[in-house]
Amino acid sequence: MDPDVMTVHVRYHNILRRRAGVDQETLVVPAGTTAHAVLAQLAGQHGPALHEMLLTPAGDVVSHLVVFRNRQLVGPGQHQLPLVDGDELLLFPAVSGG
16 A cells, blocks of 8 residues: 555444444545544535534534544544554444433
């Protein structure tokens, strides 16, 4: 593969799956792309219904989105860390209730 690009696998869960219209997808992105940049790309690709579940109007990751990178929780402030080729992002809406 071209060293200037990498693949990132994305899996959607719960309502995100319905909003995206797919269970999963693989993106080819520039090497070193961040999780935040992948979320922004997905928001743009899938339209407003998914966008509001991923990003705030200011473009920040929404607080009710839970992201795992290779099954490790991506904590606050870690969305700007670069991904590597073959990384998998699991996207979940936060669960609330009582």
